[in-house]
Amino acid sequence: MTWFVVSQELQAHVIRPDVQTTEISIAFTLQETADGELVPILNQQPVFAFLPLRTYGLKFILQGDFILPSSREEVDGNSPWNQWLLSEFPGLFVGAERSFCDLPCFRGSPGKAVAAFLSFIPLVGEVHGFFSSLPRMILSKLRLSNCLLLEGDEKEWVPPCKVLRNWTDQARSLLPDSLLRKHLGLGYLNKDIVLSDTLAVALGVDDYGPKIVLQVIISLCCSKNGLNSMGFGWLSSCLSAIYVMSSHSSGQTPSSRRPGSDITYDLRKTPFIPLSDGKYGSVEEGTIWLHSDVVGLGINDESVFKVFPKLYDRLRIVSPNLFSAAASVENSSSDASIVENVTRLLYRVGVQRLSDHEIVKVHILPAVFGDRSGLGQEELMTEYLSFVMFHLQSGCTTCSSERGDIISDLRDKALILTNYGYKRLSEVPIHFSRNFGNPVDVNKLISSLDVKWHEIDTTYLKHPITELVSDGMLKWRNFFQEIGATDFVKIVQVEKCIADMSHDSMKNTMWNGDMFSASSVAKNWESEELFHLLSNLSLRGNQEKFLHNVPWIVSSIDNELHYPKDLFHDCAAVNSVLGVSAPYAIPKVRSRKLVDDIGLKTQVTLDDALSILKVWRRSEISFKASVSQMSDFYTFIWKEMATSKQKIMEELHSGLFIFVPFASGYSREDAIPGAFLSPQEVYWYDSTGSMDQMKLIDHDCVSDIASSLRKMLCNFYPNLHDFFVNECGVDEIPPLCSYLQILLQLSTIALPNQAAKTVFQVFLQWGEAIKSGSMSSEDVEYLQESLLKKEYAVLPTRQDKWVSLHPSFGLVCWCDDDDLGREFKYLEGIPALSKVVTREAIYYGPADCSFIFSLVNWALPYAQRYILNAHPDKYFQLKQSNFEDLRHLQIIVVEKLFYRNVIKREITSKKRYECSCLLQDNILYCSRESDSHSIFMELSRLLYNGTPELHFANFLHMITTMTESGSTEEQIEFFILNSQKVPKLPLDESDWSLSHVSSSVENNATELENFVSKKTEEQNSTVFKRRPGINSNWPPADWKTAPGFNSASAFGFNTLAGSGLQTTKWDSGKENLEQRVVEVSSELIIDGNPIVITPTASLNAEVSGSQSNHASNTIDSDMNVALDSVDLVDSMNFGSPNSVERDHLSIDTTNAQQALFTGRLGEFVAFKYFNGKVGGMFVKWVNEANESGLPYDIIIGGDENSREYIEVKATKSARKNWFVISMREWQFAVEKGESFSIAHVILSGNEMAKITIYKNPARLCKLGNLKLAMLVPK
Structure with missing residues (x-):
């Protein structure tokens, strides 16, 4: 806490002649922050008269030689001396401001000093008692003093009435300092000075707001060329700012809500609105109009005003330049609503919409x-x-x-x-x-x-x-x-009742034989102007010649006037060929004589048909015709080819001439819209049915994709095959490559399962074309390149998705294997699937490989003889490769072996399969339970390019069976030569054999680990040497005890082949007694010594039936947990006789590190067991990171009401039937009862573990199933 004190010596003899001077002081309470700044402490402070009296609501300390009453509790309010001292404090307070700025922490930022000083200002109503008038005196003094700083580098001091607060950078950009000072005499308050609303009102500080902007505009309007000098861009920004600030009443400050601050009222009187004549006006002067249209036709608003000056002179219209400037400001700033805001403000002040x-x-x-x-x-x-x-x-x-x-x-x-x-x-x-x-x-x-x-x-x-x-x-x-203006005479349609028409008039205007009722109405075209014109012409006697040589008749296909000889009379002979789109004379002439006199056409010639075709091609509107009429038209042209084929073909191929309707499903007689196409845009028939497929799925799809696909003609013109195909050169079927576009369109409207058969037909047609050679190599290359592109997703998959051969869709293949297809059915797409799927080995725990190595080595010469005899071509291929696969063959024997299917592009199946042996690349993996037939089947994959050969495996298996049953070598050889007809190897062929390999488990484990990480060492190399006969170290002398074929469990249980999670339960007499087989995989680090537990296979165990000595609530899992190769410091072994634990009771801790390791490893095994046992429940190993000191090691379950606590006790001795439990652990066991269990873990020497669960050990002790013991120290 720091006090900043300012003092002043006063001349007191004027008030008290007996006193020459006196001193008054003010102390401001400050707090120093971590970064060295001082912040004000605004708690109420007492008034001092050399000693503290009491608080009066002041935020600073006052010290003066006040006269006190006898109670000394407060200042005497009636004392003239005290009142004189009070009047001197405002001047001292105001003068303290500059002293604040001189403090070291404020020298670089005087604005912060002023802000700190102003926070101490007392407001009216905050101070009471004798000093209640002090706030008003201080504020009056401050209003008259230059106590505030302006924003800027010059640090100018001004009184409060000359500053604006609550301004923004946008406001300062709109109203620069020079503009604000010139027109309003104001400046922007220093940004470090923050004033409360109450203090701002008390000091008379104005807020930046719409009224300030309006005052600047009013000042500019009063000055010569003021607004013009600022430009429309600035004016539009100001008007937008006024609208936004005045629309948000919640953002208005108290000063903008004072009486007389009606922004709209002031705007109505201000001539700030630019008019189209270049002047400025106000709404009060008269109505002002605002254009609400966006003028089209490529002309901007400004041009329109210049084009119609006399019109707009009669209207007072807002200048469009204002909005053009506003739009320019929008484009150059982040504010996209300036035009809209300006428009709304103008409407608000009374501008009328026009x-x-x-x-x-x-x-x-x-x-x-x-x-x-x-x-x-x-x-x-x-x-x-x-x-x-x-x-x-x-x-x-x-x-x-x-x-x-x-x-x-x-x-x-x-x-x-x-x-x-x-x-x-x-x-x-x-x-x-x-x-x-x-x-x-x-x-x-x-x-x-x-x-x-x-x-x-x-x-x-x-x-x-x-x-x-x-x-x-x-x-x-x-x-x-x-x-109503016309080029020639004016023609009017009139209606007359039949009853009012004369007989001669009806005879001349209607067809003979037509009968009408008296109430019928006849429509006719009359032209009084034409009548007078013809009357005048008839006096000159050349009316017929004139009618032939002047274009005066209107055509049905355009709005032009035509010569009579160029138009057709609407009759059946013409209509059947040209349809409704021919140039008929309108209105229709009913008088046959008039038709002949004026020379209208009544027959269609070849030249007429070809010229009409040109007119149809040039038609700007959608051409309509019926399929029936167009068939007649093409039939007419086809007939004329007998005499004018060359002329017709030249004219047809000079442009588009094949009419195809946009839509199908209409009657052949209906006139429907269509388009003319070239022969290259159509084909006759689609044998794949792809277009029919699209119509079945979406009948309107043809019109939607009309611009991108060729059209089929056979449905429209079934009788004109020879005309289009033989004469006009239309393709019989679509070009083979065009089917790609058809499939692409089909994929956009159909699901893969809907279109699969159609796609198959297209690919079948492609295949036949490639096979027959009708598809060129360029087309084949085009198809290959297209199908590899991502956008050509035209291949349907079983997952009902469209894919291409682009890598982003994953692997796409034909499913020729249903089993593999079911396994990989979730891949994107379906070469053949069996060709791209390989098997990946998953193994746990190395084992002695000498037995299987001997078996394979013994069988190789027989295999060699079999292949040479049964498959000489395969033997020749192997020999040509210098027996490369055999040279790199490696044999690895493991405890457990699985495999999973893997696609060569690194797509892996989530399912795995247990197996006894597996060939992966040149490595033969075998489990200790592998049988000879399985080994030989996998060996055949090596020699037959990955394909298992059953006869080969059966051959070797029979020989092995004979050997196992005790047959002599001579008997075996007799069987091979006579029964199997496999001769001996030629003398120039060396026998196959494997080099020697170490049979120790440790060496094999090391080799296995090195192979997995590096895959660079060769475990077995095939050696070829000539031997006089088959001389092998197999079979072993004792077949039944051969290493690798029998393995006993750690605790007297036989291991069984299995996979996954297995559970064995006993009879109902053994309550809660069950066995769990789980997989353990993790990495455990204790004090820097790594214990790596590699993934293991399914852990199988068979529980002995003699486990009957446990209580009913004892859960004995008798679980055999496979512990794979464990790399321990100092070669620690679970079953070593040098273990720190003893079979007799002892509290000696000779090797604490060894004990810690045993405990931690036991907790890890138990944690893995429970994690697999309870499934998705919450399981936590509380000592996983470090020793927690809690009376339990594992928690099961997240809910405290149902949570179980597990304490783990681990040992390496299978004979040890006791363990140590602390007082705290036992007390916790008694408190928790059924929620507490002890997991007893026995770690065996053959890397197995047995877990026994004692649930509620306190109850078991009461029942006598467990005993408590006390150890007396020596």
Whole structure:
């Protein structure tokens, strides 16, 4: 604790003449932190008058020569002296601030010094009694003093009214220091100074907020060119900041909630809104509009305002440059909502929403529909109509429902400037001039006639909008055409009742024999303008010639005018060949004489068919035709090939000509959409049925993938095989490589199990093509490369997944072995499976290999004779390889042997199989229980390329059986020569044999370990030498006692072959008595001496039936735990007579290290046993890391109510029937009762272990099944 004291000497003679000077002091309590800084301690402190009086709510100590009453408990409030001293303390307090800054820990950061000082300021209401007025006096003094620091390097001191707090770096970027000082005279408070809201209000410190930003904008509006100098980007950022800060009321500070701070009200009066005419305005001055549309057609908002200046001059519209600048700020910053915030703020202050559609409806249409009094403003009227045209082309969503009404109103009411002035379409027909793309030069027709031909004035084409939009003239033409302008005469559809028509009129307009009721209505096309035109022409006598040479008839396939000779009359002869998509004259001519007079076509020629095909190819809209009609069309062309084949083929192959519908399943007579394809995009028939398969799965799939697959024609044109295949060159079947794309599409819509047969058919076709040579080597290489790519997953698997041969899918193979297939069925995919699966040996504990080594060595010459006789080609291959496999043959005998299947790409099966012998590479693994037939079967794998040879093994097994039964060598040789017909080896062939190998278990274990880690040493090398006969050290003299064929258990039990976890239970008279066989694998380190327990096979044991001396609640597992090769310091042996433990009772601990090792190893064996016994329950070895000192070693179960405690007692002597138990352990056993057990572990010399469990030993002692003993020291 540190006190920072400031003092001041006062001249007191003015108040008390008897006193010249007096001193007042203030002490601030500080605490030094670990990094050397001082932090304030703001506890209440007493007032001192040389001695402490009491606290008044002050956070600092006051010391003065105060006059006290007789009680000396507080300051005398009525004393003028005391009141004078009180008035001097504010000045001393304020002056202490600079002293804070001079402290060593604050010299580099004066802002922190100021913050520490300000934390001591007393607030009004915190101090009571005589000193209650002190806070107000101090605050008044501080408001007038330069007590706060501005942010920056200059460390400028200013009064509180000149600073802003709660600012951010973004705020400082928006309002730089110079801008803030110039317009508001303010600066940013030093960032190290943090003020509470109450203290800020008391000192008069303003907060940074929307009002500050608004005040800067107002100041700029009052200055010349103020807002313009800042730019729209800055203005949009300010408006966005105002909107965000004013929208979060929770973030507003007390100063922004004072009366009169209505941001919206102030904004309404401020002319901060930029208008399209370049000025700034406020909502209070008049309505301001904001465009809500995003103008299309590739024109930005700014261009639109320049194109329609007179229109927008009549409207006060927010300048689009403001939003363009806001969008630019968004792109250059992390704030993506500036445009949206600016828009919402403008709406909040009263800016009205205006769209192009509303401009058309509210402002323009009333003007163009009005009387002719305002027609003097020609430019404005042109601009109005130009804006309407532009808007209707923009894709306005509102127009989708109102467009029809707008067009109808324009057709009836709009004034359009023509060569005869402003006219309405409802008054006179208005036509396009040549400048608007009219193909008809009407002036040639009416040059000498008294006819008024109204054409649209070119003023509209000269408007700037024509240049800004793409295809401006065409858009004008479409607009005027939609409201009723035409190239030629105006034709109107009329309806008349049959009863009102004259007989002659009906006869000339209807087919003979048609009968109609009197109430029927007849539709007809009339043109009053055409009637007057023809009347004038008829006076000149050349009307028929004119009708032949002028394009005046409308076609059914486009909106152009055509010559009569280029169009067809809609009749059966034409319709059957060309269908509904031919260029028919419309409306349909009912008078046969008129058809002949004007020259319409009524028959289809070859040239007509080929020219129509060109028209169909160029069709911009989806072409529709029926399959029946297109069949007739192709049949017509096929017939014409007899005389004009070359011409037809050249025309057909000049473009696409084979029509294929997009969808199937329709009637042949239905006109449906389709496309024209080339012969390379179609084929006649798919023999694999892949396309049919896709249709069965998804009927709409053909249309979905139409752009990527070839199309089959036989379903559409079954009778035109010779035309398409023989004449047009269409493939009979799809190109073989194209099936890859078909399969790829099939894999996207079908499950593998649905499409497997189809895929098989495709691969079958590929196989037949490769076999026949019809598939080129390039195509084969393409298929190989494609199937190796990840994206070509077209192979179905049994797991119902699509895969390719890419490595990421794992191994893909054909399943030719059901057993292996079931085992590896979870692999991704299914060469042949048996060819890629190998067996991996899993073994535990080395054993003496001399017996099996002798057996194999003895049998090799017989094997050699058999192979040379039965399989000379195999023998020749072995000889050619210099008997390499035999030279590297190694034999390893182990206690337990398993194998698991492994795929060569390191995919391993989780299942393992117990076996007696196994050949892996050139190593022959054998267990001690291996029989000769199994050994010979595995040996045959070495000599027959990995394939077991049963006859070979049977041959050697018979010879072995004869040897075991005592047959002499002469009897055996007679059997081989006469019964088996296997002659002796030629003299130039050396007998096979193995070199000598050590038979000791220790050497074999070392070799096994070295082989596993290095695989570089050769245990056995095959030696070839000539011997006069078969001379072997096998069979041994005593067959029954040969090493490796009989092994007794450590405790008198016979070992049985087995696998996995086995449990043997006794009769019900032995309660809780059971045997568990478990696997033990771990690494145990005791005091730096490693004890490596390698993985062992299933631990098998057979419990003797004589175990009847245990109590009913004794669990005797009699478990034989295989302890594999243990590498101990000083060659420690479990069964050594030098063991530190004795069979007689003794408390001597001659070798503490040995005892520790025995105990730890026993605990490890017990832990492994219980871990396997209880399955998924919680098992913890409390001494695993180090000795815990607890009265138990193992805990079973996580719940304290059902937890069991196991104390392990271990020994190396099988005859030792006692163990030491401490007082603490026995007390714990009595307390826990049934929850406590003792595991007695006997570690034997042949690396086996026996575990006996005594459950509730206290109860067993009461029953007499266990005894307690006391050992008297010597």
